[in-house]
Amino acid sequence: MSQANPSAWARWWDSDLVHSFRHSPAAVVAALLATLCVLAAVLAPWIAPHNPFDLATLELADSRLPPAWLETGMAKYWLGTDDQGRDILSALMFGARISLLVGLSSVALSVLLGVSLGLWAGFWGGRWDAIIMRTCDVMLSFPAILVALLIAGVGRALFPQAHEALAFAVLIASITLTGWVQYARTVRGSTLVERHKEYVQAARVTGVSAVRIMRRHVLPNVMGPVLVLATIQVATAIITEATLSFLGVGAPPTSPSLGTLIRVGNDYLFSGEWWITIFPGLMLVLISLSVNLLGDWLRDALNPRLR
């Protein structure tokens, strides 16, 4: 579309948001890093040097090799191998794939849930507001990890045999259920402000139905803070996922996420094989840091007071 209308591209390039992005070195570096991580994860099946899930290619003789630049390292295992002879670099790429998948989908789901409930509570007020917001308070009084552990535990107990298949569903559900509260509270606050604005009253006087007012008038005007929150929450969700996996209630060892990799490597940390856990850890830091930096930039760029 931008090609069809060159001025649209120019306008976009010149818009305040893009301008602020171009003039924020932290945001540009963060965006580059995040893009790199996402590309590595998305393209893993095609660009990874090895397939860590293909057991046939694993050689136990190659297990616990250090990174290539160390004395005993091998050039074909650039970041070394783990205890089963898997290439760390490939495992990282596939692990990031799972981490990102879980992070993004759980954030998407919690945005959906939180924004809907927050909108509903803020718009109707009264009883709805009380019920939804008190539920939020209850959710907030538990640490997110605890709730996630509970749900993961219950999920496991209920479907013991289907655990492998359900692991990701349980993981995403548990992160969603702890994450939606923030969106609900944010959106409810903005909705309380917006619903008293005169354009909403004008729509009511016209006879527009409540659901349409919520969807077409209020929703677009309360999404700004949600966007910022969601960006930062992606990082939080990835970390929560890693934590759960590290604790052994997350991604199964057969399809390891970054957290699983860190947990596996943790056992070898004191026997000197630091690379098995440090590289997944670095990857995790890299992803969450770049996403957080992007979120911080977005928050400042969208804040009219700082502009």
Place this chain on the structure above:
Amino acid sequence: MRMELDRAAPLLQVKDLVVEFPTRRGVLRALDGVSFSVAAGEVLGVVGESGAGKSLTGASIIGLLEPPGRIASGGIWFDGQRIDNLDPEGLRRLRGRHIGAIFQDPLTSLNPLYSVGQQLVETIQAHLPVSAHEARERAVALLQETGIAAARERLDHYPHQFSGGMRQRVVIALALAAEPRLIVADEPTTALDVSVQAQIIGLLKRLCRERGAAVVLITHDMGVIAETCDRVAVMYAGRMAEIGPVDAVIHRSAHPYSAGLMASIPDIDGDNDRLHQIDGSMPRLNAIPTGCAYHPRCAHALPRCARQRPELQAVGQGLAACWLIDAAALAAAPGLDQSPSAIAALRKPHGGMAWVRDETQACASAVQPQAIAPLVQVRDLARHFDVSAPWLNRMLERQPRQWLHAVDGVDFAIARGHTMALVGESGCGKSTVARLLVGLYQPTRGQVQFDGQDAHAAFGGRDALALRRRIQMIFQDPYASLNPRWTVGDVVAEPLLEHALAPTRAAAQEAVVGLLQSVGLGAADLGKYPHQFSGGQRQRISIARALATAPEFLVCDEPTSALDVSVQAQVLNLMGDLQRARGLTYLFISHNLAVVRHVSDQVGVMYLGRLVELAPTRRLFAQPSHPYTRMLIDAIPRMRDHGRERTPVQGEVPNPLQPPSGCSFHPRCPLANARCRSERPVMLNIGGAQVACHAVQEGRST
């Protein structure tokens, strides 16, 4: 003599002040060559519409320019000392000690965490070498001077325990605490009700006269200027348009902008002519026209006005920046009409069509609504709001439920094609009546009959849409009444699509263009967003949206109170035109009596949720009956009589949660007696008006 004094001792001198805001799209010049001086003890008014740069001028003087704004050239001298380049410490010593400041919002200019006394003592001790005890005594004296009763006890109260007017008195006391020689007051009364505004202006005027302090009074209200100031400066687009003695500027404006501004203000004493309007609006800072910034809106612009910027030059007793002054001088050239009347006509505002009103019909509709079947009939309408604390707190503190009687029994009728106005101070319930009439609220009691049918029964029923189509509303705030993320086309099309009034999108589009044209906008505006329009244009869009369903009854809640006077005139004239063309019926809510006088056929005056007087407009303004109505009319600052002293108005609107017994106005009423304190008066027809007042009904009022 004033000019002499000027030359002798200018206390404050601003010379060629240029204030710039660097942005990434270039440098915006917010003030461009502003020069003026203020003598000791003089009151200089600075007027102009929003965006004229008047607040920026004040902020530059007190050194509170918000970054990235900066003084690019020119300078400010106070008592011979240059102050615009002082370091923060020098500025701090100057501020408060020599220059005091009063801001618009009394709620935010006091720190809510400290008692009023602490703030006063702190200010006094910061600037004067006195002991804590002396400072406290001074604070008491200051509060007494500003008219706060029981000052010694009130000293320990916190800002939230004061009413709005009382808070502004405290702010004035703070500004005067160190006996400054100059006070910069930025819209000191704009946030206040008209009766309180009169008290504050009187106070400011008296205190400054007593202490010989000079005042720079920044306001958009010409009435306030006329009553308070010695000289007035008119600003436009960051430049000085005219400066001179207040009488000369108001009555013999040399600049067409000042003349237009004065003519567009509805006058409480004037006749019901159509308002003079200045087309267009104040330019944005990034699009200030070349030459004279006013030339695109000026009816008399010469070719030269677009090319060359006029400088301030002497005209009569003042200065004005306008090429027409030269044109008047050049009129001596052959071929040009040089009679004084022709030159005067050059500066006179153009336009002036009579706003025709059928007076007899208006009278009939107000007093005998039955004579013509009214379109809207309101009977004993009431709305109470539950403002109780949450039930848990209520149980713990054993509080009863609390009800706010926002509207408590209101009766009136509006005939088809007529305009009824509701006036009153903030909190009197006029906006609640508006929202009841359009069905945004359900009434607690009473009934609204629209064209013979019970409106609230219909709003809840199956034909709700059919009724909504006939009743529409125009809102106060043009910035909040349009969804910022919708294009103008979508905003205006929404009611059409919602009511299925347009079969296809193309038909809707066509209808929207027609609507936009009827309010003075065009097809080119369809795809724009609200933020691309000025306040007045947005209000036009709101009106176009309200007209989309071809309603018969429009409820207008303060439709012009957020607009500048020149734009207010445009919108009021447009509303008048539309009423005549479409036979619309209006309910016009306003706190501005001059505007009400201008637009309405009958007026209802509200006080604490009740009507106290209902009369045809002429009758109400010629012979106001109720003491509250008289007080309101008297409190309006007039443009006509400069320096008028008026009967002091007492008190403020009481807390509506605990309304006074009997007649709720009795604590402020000069005519109140024992009966007024115990018995609530009812509306009775007295000499062509309905009045709820014992004194009037008993004949004690004269």
